[in-house]
Amino acid sequence: MRISWNISTAQGFFQLILILPLALLLIFMVSACSPSMLSPVGSSSGILPLPDSAALPRVIRVLLEQADAEYIQGDLAASLASLERAVRINPRVAETWSRMAQVYFKKGEYDHATQHAKRSNSIVKSNRRLRVFNTQLIEKSKQELPH
Amino acid sequence: MNIKSSKKPTKKTQKNIKKRSIGQVKKRKLVSKHKKQGLLSRLFFNRWMASSLLLMLTAFALYLIYLNTQITEKMSGRIWSLPSYVYARPLELYQSKVLRVADLDFELHRLGYKKTQNRPLHPAQYRILNNEHFEIISRDFTFWDGRRASRGVRLSIAQNEIISLSELYSDKKIPLFRLEPVKIAGIYPVKKQERQLVKLQDVPDDLVLALLAVEDRRFYQHWGIDPRSILRAFWANLMAGKTVQGGSTLTQQLVKNLFLSSDRTLVRKINEALMSLLIELSYDKSVILETYLNEVYLGQNGAKQIHGFLLASHFYFAKNLQQLSRGQMALLVGLVKGPSWYDPRRHPQRAQQRRNQVLALMQDQAVLSNAQVEKYSTAALAIVSKPVALSNPYPALISLVKRQLREDYSDEVLKSSGLKIFTSIDPVIQMKAETSVKKLLPQLEANNKIADNLQVSVIVASSQQGEIQAMVSDRNPMFSGYNRALDARRQVGSLIKPGIYLTALQQANKYTLASMLDDSPLHLKTSQGSLWSPNNYDKKFKGEILLSEALKTSRNVPTVRLGLALGLPAISATLHDLGIKSEVPAYPSMTLGAVNLSAFDVANMYQTFASGGFHVPLKVIREVLNKTDEPLKRYPLNLQTSMDLKSVFLVNHVLQQVTKSGTARYLAKHLSQNVAGKTGTTDDLRDSWFAGFSDNKLGVVWIGRDDNKSTGLTGASGALRLWSDLFNRLNINSLSLDAPSGIKKAWVDKESGGLSDKSCLGTVELPFVIGSEPKEKAACESAGIFQRLKGFFN
Numbered sequence: 001m002r003i004s005w006n007i008s009t010a011q012g013f014f015q016l017i018l019i020l021p022l023a024l025l026l027i028f029m030v031s032a033c034s035p036s037m038l039s040p041v042g043s044s045s046g047i048l049p050l051p052d053s054a055a056l057p058r059v060i061r062v063l064l065e066q067a068d069a070e071y072i073q074g075d076l077a078a079s080l081a082s083l084e085r086a087v088r089i090n091p092r093v094a095e096t097w098s099r100m101a102q103v104y105f106k107k108g109e110y111d112h113a114t115q116h117a118k119r120s121n122s123i124v125k126s127n128r129r130l131r132v133f134n135t136q137l138i139e140k141s142k143q144e145l146p147h
Numbered sequence: 148m149n150i151k152s153s154k155k156p157t158k159k160t161q162k163n164i165k166k167r168s169i170g171q172v173k174k175r176k177l178v179s180k181h182k183k184q185g186l187l188s189r190l191f192f193n194r195w196m197a198s199s200l201l202l203m204l205t206a207f208a209l210y211l212i213y214l215n216t217q218i219t220e221k222m223s224g225r226i227w228s229l230p231s232y233v234y235a236r237p238l239e240l241y242q243s244k245v246l247r248v249a250d251l252d253f254e255l256h257r258l259g260y261k262k263t264q265n266r267p268l269h270p271a272q273y274r275i276l277n278n279e280h281f282e283i284i285s286r287d288f289t290f291w292d293g294r295r296a297s298r299g300v301r302l303s304i305a306q307n308e309i310i311s312l313s314e315l316y317s318d319k320k321i322p323l324f325r326l327e328p329v330k331i332a333g334i335y336p337v338k339k340q341e342r343q344l345v346k347l348q349d350v351p352d353d354l355v356l357a358l359l360a361v362e363d364r365r366f367y368q369h370w371g372i373d374p375r376s377i378l379r380a381f382w383a384n385l386m387a388g389k390t391v392q393g394g395s396t397l398t399q400q401l402v403k404n405l406f407l408s409s410d411r412t413l414v415r416k417i418n419e420a421l422m423s424l425l426i427e428l429s430y431d432k433s434v435i436l437e438t439y440l441n442e443v444y445l446g447q448n449g450a451k452q453i454h455g456f457l458l459a460s461h462f463y464f465a466k467n468l469q470q471l472s473r474g475q476m477a478l479l480v481g482l483v484k485g486p487s488w489y490d491p492r493r494h495p496q497r498a499q500q501r502r503n504q505v506l507a508l509m510q511d512q513a514v515l516s517n518a519q520v521e522k523y524s525t526a527a528l529a530i531v532s533k534p535v536a537l538s539n540p541y542p543a544l545i546s547l548v549k550r551q552l553r554e555d556y557s558d559e560v561l562k563s564s565g566l567k568i569f570t571s572i573d574p575v576i577q578m579k580a581e582t583s584v585k586k587l588l589p590q591l592e593a594n595n596k597i598a599d600n601l602q603v604s605v606i607v608a609s610s611q612q613g614e615i616q617a618m619v620s621d622r623n624p625m626f627s628g629y630n631r632a633l634d635a636r637r638q639v640g641s642l643i644k645p646g647i648y649l650t651a652l653q654q655a656n657k658y659t660l661a662s663m664l665d666d667s668p669l670h671l672k673t674s675q676g677s678l679w680s681p682n683n684y685d686k687k688f689k690g691e692i693l694l695s696e697a698l699k700t701s702r703n704v705p706t707v708r709l710g711l712a713l714g715l716p717a718i719s720a721t722l723h724d725l726g727i728k729s730e731v732p733a734y735p736s737m738t739l740g741a742v743n744l745s746a747f748d749v750a751n752m753y754q755t756f757a758s759g760g761f762h763v764p765l766k767v768i769r770e771v772l773n774k775t776d777e778p779l780k781r782y783p784l785n786l787q788t789s790m791d792l793k794s795v796f797l798v799n800h801v802l803q804q805v806t807k808s809g810t811a812r813y814l815a816k817h818l819s820q821n822v823a824g825k826t827g828t829t830d831d832l833r834d835s836w837f838a839g840f841s842d843n844k845l846g847v848v849w850i851g852r853d854d855n856k857s858t859g860l861t862g863a864s865g866a867l868r869l870w871s872d873l874f875n876r877l878n879i880n881s882l883s884l885d886a887p888s889g890i891k892k893a894w895v896d897k898e899s900g901g902l903s904d905k906s907c908l909g910t911v912e913l914p915f916v917i918g919s920e921p922k923e924k925a926a927c928e929s930a931g932i933f934q935r936l937k938g939f940f941n
Binding site: 057058059061062063077078080081082084085087088089091100112115116118119122123 | 239241242243244291292322323609611612614759760761770781783784786787788789792843885887
C-alpha cells in the first residue's frame, strides 16, 4: 500500500519525532526520581523485592515473606516478631535488618529505624539498590527526628 | 383419809391436808395450762430454754459462716491464683540447621515427649530411626503469635546438620518447624513451698480412678462425708484386724490438708465434717478433686514438703504424670495414706506392699485386669535418686527473669496471674555450660597447688541479638543462693583494655594499630601524694611497641600511658557507649581494670564488640502472655547505639590475634573455629577472666574465690580453659570479621611502625582507616629466599 505523502502526514510525522524523545526523557526522569516521590521506596507496598533463591536460604525467605504480608496488613508488631525470628536463624541477611528498619520507620521509631538501617548496610555486600534504600531511610529518619 | 377412824383431824394433819390440796390445785392448774399450750409448750415450756436454744442456733450459724470464710479464703488462694510459668526458647527446625541427634533427643525428652518403638500416633510422641531420622508429633501450643495445632514431622540429621524436613504423613517438604518451648520453672503463689500445679484434664484417667478406688469410691455420690464408707471401712478394718481402709472422703482429706492439722480430737473431726459439707456446697466436684490432686501431702525433701501428684511424680520418678506406668501411679496413690511410713526410699518393702495393696483395690474396682495386676505387682519400684532441685533447675536464670519482669510486673501479679513468660534460655546450652563447670573447676583445683575453693560465673549469649542463653552462678549450678553472674562485682583487670584502645582508635588521625607506644618504666604521683609505678605481668619493659602488640600481649604500662593521654572522661564515655551503665571510677588505676564489674556487665560490654559495634542491651525475656494465652507484652530486639564501626573492627582484628598468638593462643590449638577474645587477670591472681566470641555466640567466664584470696590462676590458665571446653561443646560458626567500608590493609614494620612490604622481614599486615596508613616507609630488610617461601606459607 502506498502511503500518500502530503503535508499533514509529514507534519504529523515530524511532531512524532519531536515528541517521542521528550516523552522518553520525561519517563526516565520520573523513574529516576521515584525513590523520593513514593514513600519509602520502589513498589507500591514500599518493600524491596527479595533477591533470588541462590542468595537467600528458603527458611529466611519464608519468614521474610510472612513478615512482608504482616507489614502490608498493618500488623507491625507481628511483622517485627517474624523478622526477629529470621535474625535469630541467620543474623547475616541484610534484607532482614532493612525490613526491620522500615517497620520501625512506619511505627515512627526513627532512632530504631536508623540503627537497623545502619546494621543492614554493614552487612550488604553487592546489593547496591538495598544500600541506597537503607541510606535514604536513614536520611528520612534524620529529617523526621526533632532537632 | 380413814373414814373409819373416829379420831377428830388434828391441826397438823389439817395443815398437811391444806398443803396437799394447794399442791394438787397448783398441779392441776399447771397441767391444765400445759394442756392448753400443747406439744410445743411441752418442749419449750421454759422461756429460758427457748431463748438459749435460739442463741445456740445463731451461734452455730455464725460459726458456720466463720468456717465458710476460712474455706473460701484457702480455696481461692489455691484455685484462683495461677502460678506464672517460664519457658525456654522454642527450638526452630529447618534445613541445614546445625543440630546434633543427642541434642534433639534431649530437647524432646525435656518436653516430656514419649519415645516410641513404632511410628508415633499421638501428640507428644517421637521415635528415632537408625540414629539419624526423627519422627515427631508436636503438641498444640499457643505462641506469642498465635495458636499452632499439633503437627507431625519427619527430619533427618547427617553430620550434625538437618538435611531434610518434611510432613510426617505426606512427603511434602517443610521450610520451617517450631517445636513448643520447654517449661523450665514456675513462680508460685504459696511462699517457700515448691508447687507444680496440674489441671484436672491433664491428669491421666487411670490415676484418678486409682485414687478414687483406694481413697473414696463414692466421691461423686456423697456430699462431703460418707456414712456408708465410714461403716464399710469400720467393717473391713474389723475383719482384717487392723486398719486397711480409711472412712474419710477426699473432701475431708482436703480439709485436713488445707488446714494442716494432724490432731485427731473429736472437736477437730467435727470441724472437719462441717467444713467438708460447706466445701461441697460451694464448689464443684471437679474443683475439689483438682485442688486435692494439687494439695495432698506426698513426701518430704529435706525441709521442703512435697504437695501434689505432679510434684511427687517428679520427686520419685523424674517423670510427668502422663509418663507414669500404672504401677507407679499405684505407688503414688498408696503414699496418700502415709508418705513417711511408706517412703519408697527409706522403706522400700513397705512401699512395695502398699503399692500391691493399691493394685489389688484397683482390680477390685475393675480399674485393672488380673493380668495387669500381675504385671505391675512384680515390677520394681523404679524410684530415682533424690533430686536436688525439682521445680527450679535454673535458679540463676530464673532470678534474672524475675528481675527483668519486676520492671513491669509486681511480685503479686507474677505469682498469681498465670502469666506465660517466653525467654531466650537454651536448655541445651545451659546443660553444656553446667557440664563444663562441673568438669573444669575440680580439674583446675587438682592441677594447681594454690587453686582451691574456686567459684565461677558463666554467661552465654547470642551476640547479634543480645539474648542470654545460659547462665551459671555457682560451681554447683543447682544452688539457688548468691547469683554471682549478676551480683558479684569483681575487678576486671585487662578486660578493660579493649575499651581504652577503642577510645584511642576512634581518633583515627591520632592513633592507628601501627602507632608506637612507650613500654618503659612509669612513675605517677597520685592525687593522694603517693607514687604509683604500674608494672607489666612479666616485670619487663619492651621499649617502643606497636599499639596492636600492646593490646595483643596485654602490656600494662603502655596502656596506662595511653589511657592518661586520652583522658579518663573520654574512656568512661566509651565504656558507657559500650554498655557499661555502672559508674567507672576516674582513677588512673581504672586503665588497668581496677573497676568492679559483674560478669553480666562484662557480657554487655563485649556484646558490642561481638556484633561489630552494635550495642544491644542483654535481655532474657522475649514475650509475655496472660493466663488466657493473649499477648500481653513483647520485648523487642533493642538495638540502641552503634559505635564507629571502623574502630570497632580494628580492635576486633587484634582480639582475634589474641586468640591466635596473644595471651589466649591456647585456643589456636584447642578450638578449630576462628574466635576473638580477651583474657583478664587481676593483682595477685585474685580474678581469672575470659570474654570471647565466635560468629553469633558470646561467652564470659569468671573464676575466683568468694573470700577474694589468690586463685593461682591467670585468665589464660583458668577462665580460658573453661571457656574453651564449653565452646568446643557448642555448635559454633567461625567468626568472620568483615571489614566495613573505609578500611584498607597494609604491611607494617613491627619495630618502627613504618610502612613496609610483605616481602620484608619483621612485618605484619594490619587494617587501617583509609588515609591513616603510616606515611613513613620503614627500612626493608629483604627476606632471603627461604624466609620468602616461609612468608608465602604463613
